[in-house]
Amino acid sequence: MKKLAVITMAVILSVVSSCSDDDDTTQIAQTATLSQQEKDDLLFLREEEKLARDVYLFSFDKYGEAIFNNISQSEQQHMDQVLTLLNAYQLSDPASADRGVFVNQELQTLYNNLTAQSDISLVEALKVGATIEDLDIRDIEDFESRTTKTDILSVYDKLRCGSRNHLRSYVGQLVANEVTYVQQFITLEEFTEIINSANERCGQ
Template sequence: MNNQCSGNLRQGRGMGKGRGRGGAAGRGLGGAMGQTLTLDEMPDRSAHRQEHVAQMRSQIAASPRSVLSAAEQEDLLLMREEEKIARDVYLRLYERWGIRPFGNISGSEQAHMDAILALLEHFGLPDPAHDLAVGRFHNPQLQRLYDALVEQGLRSREEAVRVGLLIEELDIDDLQKAARRTDREIIRRVYDELERGSRNHLRAFYRWKTQLGVSYQPKHLTPEVFTTTALSPHEDCALSA
């Protein structure tokens, strides 16, 4: 089972802010800790991710269509590009440093982008990421954020790990806020699914933080929630890898 899987949409909300499972340390990487790989050496999880996205698309297509509020629309448009930031930054940092989580998780972020795109299509909203190249964004604020994160992450492996942690805690916080601004079940299910994946990504980068002795102060989650989430067990998805 890979740590980019996020769980089954039918399971509802998992461990949100303040509800993390603490106490137990996350699963170790064994011999994978400290390992760097080329793209050709990365395990191919594309088939599994495609199956997982297909499951989400099926559930989205079966859900009722209705006019979304302005807040719901803004959140979906933002999350589409925010997931693209994660994917694009991780692709760039994996190319530079070869740190395994960046390669693995960039594929998972593509699946997150695909899930949000399915919601945009279902509710008749335009895709702000349509035809945008890697590293390019429709939202000027997000473009500046991407540029700053890449610049920071290219300085060193330690800074790259800090960038990974920052992106994942930002994703968790924004997904939780967006989920509170909608009462549509299918949108909340997708947000919950993506949040579960982001918690697993946070755990992966936290293991590298520990291995490299990187100092890090959370910016978007409280220190208690950040640490509890990072040290809690990996959350498996329902689909077999």
């Protein structure tokens, strides 16, 4: 059986560390009442970022590859940024402390399906990683179109930037294993632009 190629840990760490400036403190002020749609989007995103973190932790536990652990840490930072918004707007946090448990049943079903796929092989787990980031980018773009609040848009922009870097990382691993990922949610034009561009320093 052909041994799976793995990109060096140094490259992975470089990709993940450059994906966001999540360590920077963002000052967020509650300036207006949120619409129900804005509330729904934030609550969904909090659990969607948790889904990414939990799936990657599942894959790290099974395969021990650094990419899953490193990006799961970035997803935790993304969760924290969304939680800051929830607190600023006095919204109850839907995220369970238990791994793999979700209030939103759509996300619960998605988690179950994605971990089942990730359990098949390392390559399938990498495909799942690319799929999650592909979906995240599409969803955040939708959320951005439904708000004009600068504090929320600032967080959305950083998270979408991070997802672009994560997508580059997962696709790079798949290419190293001679596997092609076909985008499922964003357009081919956007996907090609992301993959053919350099990693970003998000928020800087």
